[in-house]
Amino acid sequence: MSEKMNKVRDLRSALELLKSIPGQLIETDEPVNPHAELSGVYRHVGAGGTVMRPTKIGPAMVFNHVLGHEDSSVVIGLLASRERVGLMLDTKPERLGFLLNEAVKNPIDPITISNDKAKAQEVVHYAEDPDFDIRKLIPAPTNTEEDAGPYITIGMCYASDSETGESDITIHRLCLQSKDEMSMYFVPGRHLEVFREKAEKAGKPLPISISIGVDPAIEVAACFEAPTTPLGFNELSVAGAIRKEAVELVQCLTIDEKAIANAEYVIEGELVPGVRVREDQNTNTGKAMPEFPGYTGSAVADLPLIKVKAVTHRVNPIMQTVIGPSEEHVNMAGIPTEASILQMVEKSMPGKLLNVYAHTSGGGKYMAVLQFKKSQPSDEGRQRQAALLAFSAFSELKHVFIVDEDVDPFDSNDVLWALNTRYQGDVDTVFIPGVRCHPLDPTQDPAYSPTIQEKGISCKTIFDCTVPFHLKDEFKRSEFKEVDPSRFVPGFSNA
Template identity: 45%
Template sequence: MTSTDISDLRTALEFLKTQDGELQTISQPVQAFCEISAIYAEKAGGVPVKPPTRQGPAMLFERVMPVDQPVVLGVFGSRERCAAYIGTTPDKIADCLIEASKNPLSPRYVDTAPVHQHVQTEAIDLSRLPIPTVTSDDAGPFVTLGLAMAKDPNGNGRNISVHRMCVQGPDTLTIWMVPGRHLESFYLAAKAQGKNLPIAIHIGLDPAIYMASCCPSPLIPLGFNELDIASRLRGRAYEIASCKTIDADCISHAEYVLEGEITHELIPESQDAKYSLPEFLGYNGKVHPGLPVVKIKAITHRNNPIYQTVIGPGYEQSNLLAFGLEAAILDFLRKHVCQRVSNAYCSPAGGGYLLLFLQFQKQNELDDGMVRQAALAVFGAFKMIKQIVLVDADVNVFSEEDVWWAMTTRFQVDVDLISVTNVLGFPLDPSQSPVFSPTISSQGLTAKAVFDCTVPYRLKAAFARVEFS
């Protein structure tokens, strides 16, 4: 079996079975409340999960209680695994996304869909799904890999994106829409028209769809459907069908689809919980005081559906965030600064979002300034990036150890450190507070740094690495 045979979550798991050590199946019963997440965090979670943890296989739990249904975690738990899904290598994932964004392939409509093999429109009860609660401090069970697909009420296309949703009742979720993302703009447009926003929430999909869904602006402008990128990654158009109860479309080979509407009603994420759920940076998230309510109109699913989830922090979430951001940064720099940026890596130490390694191929002394200009341009265009490490082409940008080697032997703090203070950062970074640093004037601002670990071009020969032959 090869990557070209993958068309949905099921075939992706069959593909993993052919890869040595990439999928572990657990047949004994485990609980959806905390147990499944604790097992995965230790065995395969990875940084920023608190030690002990490590990189491990995807894990298919066949009997998740109390509903006795299967749940899979770790589908995106390593870059090698993710690259294999789309038939490439880990260093080429970003370039594949860039190429797919320039050659999109629209999905095609079908009349019948496997996800409609079972349709429930009455007595909706989300507790019948094996939705995990990650820790005992959480606000409740969370749908963490719910891929939302919605249409722009103003007629400017559709969008797919992943958002966290907390179960509030048998047919009720709250949704936290990432500020500035396209789904929020669709919701606000519908609200301005006095309407709810129909939304199809997908659980369990071809990995290529999730990977494409996390591509940010400016790589993906408003109205551009990331499903078109996923289709190009996969090499064929995905099938979509009309939902059963709402004016929206769904991806036909999803394991589950929750059909619903984002309403104008706002309620707290929890009335009494201390935290929401673990955030991707490894800290407990704050409970939101008021989030939009999603009312579920129908639950549809395939025969013997497989529920897919992530635990929050760890390699899996970091990889999903990193791939699209790396592609967007490379595309931006190549268009606006220089063509000599070779690759980008958003380290899981920053949750795939805050810590960036950039690799350059210098050709002359002018490039000594160009690489620094590129880093500062990234800060201007991507406010979530907090620290940037610049390295030469002879450093493996995907190896944390090799980057630290460059930091140790090619960096002098008095000449190679560039700091930028009191600028906008990413809201979930807990250090960006006047309490943490007196240079921060107000909550939400931060200090950023560039670590130039490239060799000055005139000294290139003196810093040649040993060749073994």
Template identity: 55%
Template sequence: MPEQPDPPAPVRDLRSALDRLARHPGQLHTTDHPIDPYGELAGVYKRIGAGGTVERPTGIGPAMLFENVKGYPGARILVGLLASRERVGILLESEPARLTQRMAEAVRNPLEPVIVTAENAPCQQIVHRADDEDFDIRTLLPAPTNTDKDAGPYFCEALVLGTDPETGHTDVTIHRLCVQGKDEISIFFAPGRHIDAFRQKAEAKGESLPVSINIGLDPAVYIGAEFEAPTTPLGFDELTIGGALRGEGVELVDCVTVKQKSIARAEIVIEGEILPDVRVKEDKNTGTGHAMPEFPGCDGPANPSLPLIKVKGVTTRKDPIVQTLVGPGEEHVSLAGIPTEAAILKACEDAFPGFVKQVYAHSAGGGKFLSIIQVGKRDAFEDGRARQAAILALGIYAELKHVVLVDEDVDPFDSDDVLWAMTNRFQADKDLVILPKIAGHVLDPSQTPEYNPEIPAKGVTAKMVYDATVPFALREKFTRAHFRDVDPTPWYPDYKA
């Protein structure tokens, strides 16, 4: 018998994830051609693999590992690890179309983190303390910029870990982190973020909030961290979802310079404290008026007053990898969208089992604003059930703006098929449901009183349900033409189902 290839090693961190991808042609490209992290790197990946809502031309290509970063000897930058649903499936050992179900199952079966010693924490192989005379995070780590208008260099794919100072509950979230000085980083919180609630509690007491900023992680940890309330309410530790996805608890270790935990198998950990009653202008060093490209595809405005993290230390692996993303790209769709899908599917399954078949958080909405929900009607009553599922989705995920309902014969992942249903199974005066003046997302540029005077405040919006399902009583009139199911490989050997 021919020799069988060795089974892939389990994914436990970023490096084992890259080893896994290296076994799949076309999923990872490594280059030692010099790259400037300021604008050039994002400009390259914008064309190769960013996708999502990025300005065209763009595409869905491999993840890229840049091993020769100008001005940063020994540092490496990875971009696009999760910038395709196929690649996420490889890394989470799932068919891409079943990732939603896999994530929902992980939420139902959380697995607690485990604590390890410093000797067993690769993230602390090298330690840099902020009180060292030559410490400067700006020269130590290459934080990229996406565009020439960015407020400054950003850590774009950095998982912040904080703890409720009253209850001791831990939360992890990705936030916008702009490097402001040699030991200062601003942090942007969208309304309702749990770590911001922790910060406010600490600030009310005049205390700092210790945090760790974890960069370069097992992709299961990143994706698991992107669930939001009510699926993961205040007090729910999203690290337990990453543990469930891997079947073993995420390893944590005590930080070196602050009273906090960090992710032991991270590439880089920035340790610091969010200072009480200190605010900074996001673009104070550049005056561009812009922050960075956000997931809807536009440059976000620079915030005039953000909390400030005082960096106390940085720990890294040897030859660390800075993991980043192109702001509006497909990687954001994977990070935000797949947990969104799972949250909606779980809620609908709890409410009416078996009715919702699939959920897709479409790339056009950055993984947040647009969901395609596939339903299976069994009787005329469920014409109303379909719209109930859409309303439930809008309630479960507050940032969701538009829902398109489709039948089981429509592929929710195929935009042409969805548009076909929207064209052939929809009448605007009958099938469009509009819900005005509902809380949405502050980063949507249309959700402002300037755009619509009827909107009372930024981040309030009109939401829409686009019911492109067939009325049950008319289902026979809308049956799609059926063709023979013929295997084409004898005529076209390169065919892939």
């Protein structure tokens, strides 16, 4: 690992690294309104993903003058470039899935440090203070003017099983509802939902910490899901393996839970049993916030409620946020998806799956491109078995494209070339109807098709864009002479 990368262990050191690399980070002192304007700016600068055009992949951006929050700044787009994620995790962009796969297999458990050493607790605000108001303490933006409210979009939610003591970390959408209350949205099946339901059944609150502004390795690792990281597997151990150093936690001040010790902000609170709140109770827009498929999600009528007990933070804290459908979601969700698919397929057929890309257009969840190598006649058909394993590795996957080893899975034009020259719709399409997928896909609704029995049910599809093995010699791409273009174009690079 490089000397620079050895220093990246929190958000600030990550920003320092990016400052040293041209084109990766920009700052502005221009006053910006966190209500819709901040995200509206970054939509043009570097959001990418499934955001409505015009948008593009660009540098991360720091806003130093956020109206109403003079002692803090906001960073957006930190993970909105696969190249940038590779820089911060010290590996090539196309090898990120392999890095995470190795990390899952070699976890390093987190450790707990003393409160006096925790930078996240340099400044403390207790909810019992009459002037306490989380909306004034944390510059949480809205993505659009119709959002249900200010959202914490990249908070590391940490809680523990009340029976086993096992802990888990994940990311959920959190809407600031009042001076000391937040709503929390759960996609069915998330591990923290299991913890919450267990505590609620016992009539007890569930302590929860939300750490904001942390090491990017934690943000990516937190997005692993079952079966790769089953219930009881603490994904912080994956981040520890990426850094080859344990993540440091600290005991919270007002609840029986821990938080990330070097976070910029930590919210301490409890999920209150038996209490629900309407997500858009303050705006009545019927909308929540933009989600990864590129559409604004509907506000939920009855979400669990977090009662905030305290907010702690660093001196001059840096709030981190994301645009819901941006390339940040693609990378956070997609790279663990790639690792999960690589792991499952490699166990079944070693050496056949060369790479995986959880494609931008699917938000890192709905679509994967598998680069598969057929070496002998008996490999024919195994490429489709690999696709079936991919669906098993990540249940929210909807579409799988399979390409040969001479096609770049990260180049959409190359994948579409394979679709146009190595695919026949009536021969190379495999439909798997009636399978549970992800509830935010708007086509997964009985109103879309009478064949869909229930919301969240989908037809998963395999697009086999590989050449039949016995025809491989007839589908060879044109081979060009290997030359060094830098002789003719100084400084030229294919990277």
